[in-house]
Amino acid sequence: MAATGLRMGVVGGSIAGCAMAIAGSRAGADVTVYERSTGELQDRGLGIVIPPPLHEQLVATGYLDAAMPTAPVATRVWLTRQPGQRSAREFARQPSPVTPCNWGLLWRALRAKADSARYYRGRPVTSVERTASGHALVRAAGAEESYDIVVGADGHRSLTRHVLAPGLSPSPAGYMVWRGALPLSALDGHQRQLELLRSAWITIGYPGGHGIFYLIPRGGGAGPDERLLAYAVYAKPPAPEPGDPQELAPYVREIADEHFPPEWADIVARGEHTSMVCHPVTDLHAPRSADPPFLLAGDAAGVTRPHTASGAVKALQDALCLEEALRGSASPAEALRHYARERTAEGARLMELGRRLGGAQVERTPDWTAMDQEAVDTWCRATLAGSTSYLYGGVR
Ligand SMILES: Cc1cc2nc3c(=O)[nH]c(=O)nc-3n(C[C@H](O)[C@H](O)[C@H](O)COP(=O)(O)OP(=O)(O)OC[C@H]3O[C@@H](n4cnc5c(N)ncnc54)[C@H](O)[C@@H]3O)c2cc1C
Structure with a gap:
């Protein structure tokens, strides 16, 4: 028809x-x-990640213009704090091709x-x-x-x-997400982190949650190669919870200070956000x-x-x-x-x-400090339980 x-x-x-x-x-x-x-x-300038094959299909079929800026990367890097210290430890790296976009x-x-x-x-x-x-x-x-x-x-x-x-x-999942976008000036003095972000998206694990960092096109009339730093941070809210979740927006800095390696905490703390929202996670x-x-x-x-x-x-x-x-x-x-x-x-x-990813990465986080490449791959496979996800394309 x-x-x-x-x-x-x-x-x-x-x-x-x-x-x-x-x-x-x-x-x-x-x-x-x-x-x-x-x-x-x-005006909602937050990050959205889509699978590269879907992006290609949407361009080929005429849903999207090929000129829409994107910031593709092909690797996922897992970080946490060194056991007993504050410095960062990379504990795994996975192939994970994604096409980050600006919402x-x-x-x-x-x-x-x-x-x-x-x-x-x-x-x-x-x-x-x-x-x-x-x-x-x-x-x-x-x-x-x-x-x-x-x-x-x-x-x-x-x-x-x-x-x-x-x-x-x-149905509330019992935890929240803080989502923000920062100008790249937040990475001034953090050249190694910026270089890492140019080729990978980053997961930082901590007890009771994790944070995701990735670059997206800047938008707002900027050139196609200009970027913002986007993040999503997951954790339980502090008690007692205010009636309006937006009152908890600044709490992301406390999470970062307490749990992130200091260079990443500094990035979140110093940035003048271009966008920032927080809300309960639900199913x-x-x-x-x-x-x-x-x-x-x-x-x-x-x-x-x-x-x-x-x-x-x-x-x-x-x-x-x-x-x-x-x-x-x-x-x-x-x-x-x-x-x-x-x-x-x-x-x-x-x-x-x-639900499975939230259970494994927020509700019942592993001891991140004990994880290595093999442990991460095994844990990801168990979490996926045979299901597919483009974010975990390389985990078999
Ligand atoms: C932390 C976080 C990270 C995310 N990351 C990703 C990601 O990486 N990749 C991804 O694919 N997705 C991601 N998402 C999800 C994605 O942002 C949303 O699923 C998507 O934007 C939803 O689009 P929508 O059009 O369905 O809904 P909305 O964007 O909510 O739009 C609904 C629209 O309907 C309008 N509306 C509502 N009621 C009425 C009415 N009565 N009459 C007329 N208009 C009405 C509203 O004004 C609004 O414009 C993420 C979400 C979160 C919270």
Whole structure:
């Protein structure tokens, strides 16, 4: 079926929303995107890692422009503090090809490719519902529109998900992630760390958590080779927890001071962040990612723990799957059933993988000081439990 004439509404115009809009338009649908935010989403300058083959596929199929800057590296380096000392010890190195992107640049690149869709900014959807004729009704800004298909790409608090999975709510993992981006001036005087980051992404293990560091394109009009340092740090929050997790943002510096080798603690402490967020880590998986005429994409369909680095990846793969399903099915309902079969299973797999990685790398951390290359490879294999992850491509 070419989806010519099919009317597709998309709730949410972020990574998943723009990717789904491209998918629908490429398959021939007439697409309308409703985005609640009035601001520029490209301002979210955090790091996103995607697998190199997916990046190549997205460029080859026209979802992304080849000119979008990326900062690829092929190795993962594991560090911890020397036993009984503060200095850093490298204890393992694994092949791990990744394509780090700047979240804002990725959004902007997808948004540009979604230009044949109608994109309404500052237009929150207030409700979606199924009509007696099997269509989907979208209400926004006091008006209502009927669609053949409605995509819920409205993030982890998705309103669309309530139609498919009423009452589903995220399960807290019991720990938090601090996510930031720093100008490279934070690495002034740390030439060895900068050189390492130019060829590898770094994991620093400590009791009760770990931190990830990698370079991303700077964005914001800078040249394609200019970089920011992105990090994600995982740990349990201090007690008592404040009502607003953002109040805990400065706590990342205490974690770094207490647990990181001093040069890495210094980098986190001295940087004037360009972006900084912290929030609880949760698990969420909708038991059905589509039920005609609705389907869910990206975080609306499920949130996996960030250790899998797969939220945006899943959203992009959701879009590729929708395009294929629309092109290859006899009706929109058949296309959505095809989508549900493939994407529900993948969401469940990633949530399980995220739980295992979180268990091994935060909830029950090993004695990092006792780890060596062989111990890391064995421990990674056990954590993966036969599952695949592009981050662990070299671990067999
Ligand atoms: C620490 C951390 C590290 C990560 N690292 C990676 C990584 O390396 N690789 C990776 O692939 N992923 C990563 N992710 C995940 C990734 O950031 C998200 O999965 C992805 O950005 C989700 O995109 P989305 O479009 O589904 O949701 P969102 O970006 O949340 O977008 C939802 C959109 O819907 C809009 N919206 C909501 N409600 C309405 C409404 N009622 N009407 C209209 N609009 C609405 C919102 O304004 C928003 O723009 C990471 C996440 C974290 C927390």
